[in-house]
Amino acid sequence: MKVLVAVKRVIDYNVKVRVKPDNTGVDLANVKMAMNPFCEIAVEEAVRLKEKGVASEIVVVSIGPKACQEQIRTALALGADRGIHIETDEEVQSLEAAKLLKSVVEKEEPKLVILGKQSIDSDNNQTGQMLAALTGMGQGTFASEVVVEGEKVNVTREVDGGLMTVALNLPAVVTTDLRLNEPRYASLPNIMKAKKKQLDSMTPADLGVELAPRLSTLKVEAPASRQAGVKVADVAELVDKLKNEAKVI
Amino acid sequence: MSILVIAEHDNSELKQATLNVVAAAKAIGGDIDVLVAGENCGAVGEAAAKAEGVNKVLVADNAVYGHFLGENLGELVAEVGKSYSHILAAAGTVGKDFMPRVAALLDVAQVSDIMRVESEDTFVRPIYAGNAIATVKSTDSIKVITVRPTAFDPVAGEGGSAAVEQLDVVKDAGLSAFVNEELAKSDRPDLGSAGIVVSGGRGMQNGDNFKMLEQVADLLGAAVGASRAAVDAGFVPNDMQVGQTGKIVAPQLYIAVGISGAIQHLAGMSDSKVIVAINKDEEAPIFQVADYGLVADLFEAVPQLEEELKKVL
Numbered sequence: 001m002k003v004l005v006a007v008k009r010v011i012d013y014n015v016k017v018r019v020k021p022d023n024t025g026v027d028l029a030n031v032k033m034a035m036n037p038f039c040e041i042a043v044e045e046a047v048r049l050k051e052k053g054v055a056s057e058i059v060v061v062s063i064g065p066k067a068c069q070e071q072i073r074t075a076l077a078l079g080a081d082r083g084i085h086i087e088t089d090e091e092v093q094s095l096e097a098a099k100l101l102k103s104v105v106e107k108e109e110p111k112l113v114i115l116g117k118q119s120i121d122s123d124n125n126q127t128g129q130m131l132a133a134l135t136g137m138g139q140g141t142f143a144s145e146v147v148v149e150g151e152k153v154n155v156t157r158e159v160d161g162g163l164m165t166v167a168l169n170l171p172a173v174v175t176t177d178l179r180l181n182e183p184r185y186a187s188l189p190n191i192m193k194a195k196k197k198q199l200d201s202m203t204p205a206d207l208g209v210e211l212a213p214r215l216s217t218l219k220v221e222a223p224a225s226r227q228a229g230v231k232v233a234d235v236a237e238l239v240d241k242l243k244n245e246a247k248v249i
Numbered sequence: 250m251s252i253l254v255i256a257e258h259d260n261s262e263l264k265q266a267t268l269n270v271v272a273a274a275k276a277i278g279g280d281i282d283v284l285v286a287g288e289n290c291g292a293v294g295e296a297a298a299k300a301e302g303v304n305k306v307l308v309a310d311n312a313v314y315g316h317f318l319g320e321n322l323g324e325l326v327a328e329v330g331k332s333y334s335h336i337l338a339a340a341g342t343v344g345k346d347f348m349p350r351v352a353a354l355l356d357v358a359q360v361s362d363i364m365r366v367e368s369e370d371t372f373v374r375p376i377y378a379g380n381a382i383a384t385v386k387s388t389d390s391i392k393v394i395t396v397r398p399t400a401f402d403p404v405a406g407e408g409g410s411a412a413v414e415q416l417d418v419v420k421d422a423g424l425s426a427f428v429n430e431e432l433a434k435s436d437r438p439d440l441g442s443a444g445i446v447v448s449g450g451r452g453m454q455n456g457d458n459f460k461m462l463e464q465v466a467d468l469l470g471a472a473v474g475a476s477r478a479a480v481d482a483g484f485v486p487n488d489m490q491v492g493q494t495g496k497i498v499a500p501q502l503y504i505a506v507g508i509s510g511a512i513q514h515l516a517g518m519s520d521s522k523v524i525v526a527i528n529k530d531e532e533a534p535i536f537q538v539a540d541y542g543l544v545a546d547l548f549e550a551v552p553q554l555e556e557e558l559k560k561v562l
Contacts, residue, residue: 013493016512017380026381094349095358120493123376124361129319129349138320138424141346154428158488159342160439162432166318168425178495179487214358218371218384226519229540231531235553238525238543243561246523246540248445248502249469 001111001148001170003046003055005080006101007039007062009071010121023219026121035071038116040078041176044183045146046114047079054148055112057081061104063097065089069199076194077186083199086207093213094122096204098130103207105135110171112153117142117175128175138168142177250279250369253330255322255338255348256297260287260315263296266339266442268403271300273396274337275404276366280304282333283411286325288315298411301404309416316427317343323350324420331355333391334369340395341441348395357389364400364520378493378516398442399499399520433488437463440489443472445502446518448491449484450476452507452528452547456484461551462506468558474498474518476508492517507547510535527551 011017011026012034018027035043049055060075061084062068072083086100105113118125132139140146140155144163147154148170156165158177186194204211232238242249252274257264267283274281283297286309294308307329313321326347330336336351338344340362352359364382365373371386372394440446447466449459459473466473474491475484491498493516503521508514510526510533518524519538526539529546536542543550 011377017377019381026377093358095353095356098353121377123378124359125345126349126352126359126361129323129346130353130359132320133323133350133353136424138422139346139350141319142342157342159430160441162430162488164316164430165428166425167428169423172424214387214389215360216386216388218386220376220384221382223375223379223382223519226524226538228537229524229542231536231542231544235543235545235550235557238541239554239557239561241541242502242523242525246502248523249558249562 001055002057002059002108003049004105004108004110004113005042005046005058005060005075006113006115007043007060007071007075008036008116008119009033009062009064009068010036010119013037013120019220019222023221025217025220033067035074036116036119038118038176040183041178041180042114042116043075043078043080044181045176048181049148050079059084059108059110061086061101063088063092063100072199073194074186076197077191078184082197085199085201086204087201088204088211090211091213092211093215094124094126095130095214096209096211097127098134099209100204100207101131102134103209105131112148112171113173115173115175117177128173132173137171137173139173139175140166140168141175143174144177144179146174146180250277250334252277252279252281252335252337253333254281254283255326255336255344256283256285256293257339257341257343258285258287258290258293260290261292263293265403266341266398267297268300268406269398269401270337270339270396271302271404272401273363273366274335275302276401277335277369279334282307284309284326284329286314286322288312294413298413299407299409301409303409303411306411306413307416308413309418311419313419313421318425318427319347319350320422320424321420322347323354324422325418326351327354328418328420329416331391335392335394337394337396339398344395348393352393355391355393357391357393358387359393359395360385360387361395362397363394364397379497379520380516397499437466438470438472440472440474440491440496440498444500445469445471446474446491446498446500447471447504447506448474448476448508449479449506450508451478451482453479453484459485465551465555465558468555468562476511476514478511505535505539506551508535509533510538
């Protein structure tokens with residue numbers, strides 16, 4: 001079966017995020033960018049499905065500026081077969097991303113679509129669910145285990161308080177949580193091979209989707225920084241302060 | 250304006266997060282209705298009717314909603330919610346699952362995890378794991394919003410007397426089925442919504458020593474968390490992890506024990522109202538964000554803390 005994986009280019013998770021002095025956004029100039037960590041887990045899961053003989057082809061798709069092709073090439077080096085780049089320099093919000101992915105799904109007809117549960121920049125946690133709703137598919141969100149059995153996929157989900165397993169009809173959408181797997185590193189020969197793999201580029205207009213953002217960001221600020229408080233001499237003083245000064249116990 | 254709040258519950262009890270979301274709805278202003286969707290969830294409807302500020306409670310009681318499957322809830326809420334100006338739910342794993350489906354079915358954007366209401370169309374939410382705070386304005390006719398419960402003080406759970414109406418709307422998308430669940434058998438509150446959290450780090454040295462923290466937590470009615478370092482060292486399971494790659498918490502009181510305070514941990518807990526740090530290294534970065542710092546060996550301080558708390562609680 002064919003598996004479609006969506007990946008997003010975001011700020012590298014090791015980079016310290018700095019808000020621009022004019023409060024228009026986060027400073028991304030000359031900042032190291034990388035594949036969103038949850039998307040790496042999505043790619044890894046698809047590759048493991050292929051290694052098990054469940055997946056026959058892995059198509060990786062990314063939306064964004066030309067530079068996104070770096071992340072597509074990374075996914076190809078990790079084991080994806082073919083790439084699709086939807087090129088735009090505009091801001092793409094979750095609903096629009098879902099609409100773009102929907103048109104890719106209609107063309108490619110994958111049995112399974114795997115996405116990260118959220119990107120570490122906008123932290124929305126929306127695109128997978130929106131795509132599932134728009135395409136009339138079931139969804140296994142926050143997955144910690146994915147087992148394909150015939151025309152069904154069993155997805156174990158990380159929910160508040162524990163785990164929950166659902167059975168979904170295929171085709172279905174899965175979004176990844178941290179414990180699903182530990183992504184591998186790409187080997188040098190595979191990085192070289194990835195350069196020769198097919199990568200098709202298209203625009204939102206080619207897919208018949210008009211980008212029309214519904215949300216506007218008025219300002220972005222640094223969080224209120226905490227001031228260091230006081231040092232207490234012993235446990236008795238600590239408990240006294242918590243009870244009588246902070247009044248939290 | 251009219252606001253539909255989707256109740257969070259387990260078919261028998263209304264979760265407190267619902268009261269936090271009603272508080273967010275009050276901050277927006279307008280009539281507030283609460284939708285309780287579940288199976289044999291009549292008691293939850295009665296409880297929601299007592300919440301302060303609720304106008305009407307709608308109960309959709311059917312087996313198709315029993316396990317809160319996102320596909321079925323999405324269709325139900327999109328159908329019921331289309332006549333409202335705002336649809337709100339808690340940003341727990343249920344709300345995060347079905348709300349984007351609602352937004353997509355209504356062809357509107359979703360504003361996730363709001364921590365403040367600026368006006369009826371403008372909301373404040375964290376991005377980059379809380380390292381930046383965005384003020385976002387929605388131009389959609391229906392605002393679909395998930396709410397960070399800990400950011401809003403709950404409304405009173407008693408005193409209200411809203412009318413309860415049964416809804417005969419059955420939406421079975423036929424796409425998914427519940428198989429089973431393994432919920433942690435703990436009497437402690439959920440980490441993400443607990444009022445007090447006691448967390449341990451690498452300084453705990455091993456998993457057995459977390460029992461000390463559990464004893465303190467049980468005195469306080471607190472949840473127990475851990476730093477990524479403690480999880481990576483194999484002391485405790487990953488679902489206890491607080492931080493950028495784990496759970497984001499904002500309790501009234503956060504007690505960090507043997508945690509140095511790596512940036513990735515601070516991203517998950519620095520919105521806590523009061524932070525206590527217990528660490529023997531007085532240079533540990535955790536002290537820079539702590540309201541009360543105690544430089545001490547945790548293996549002496551934690552048992553003392555348990556004794557002192559027994560005296561005052």
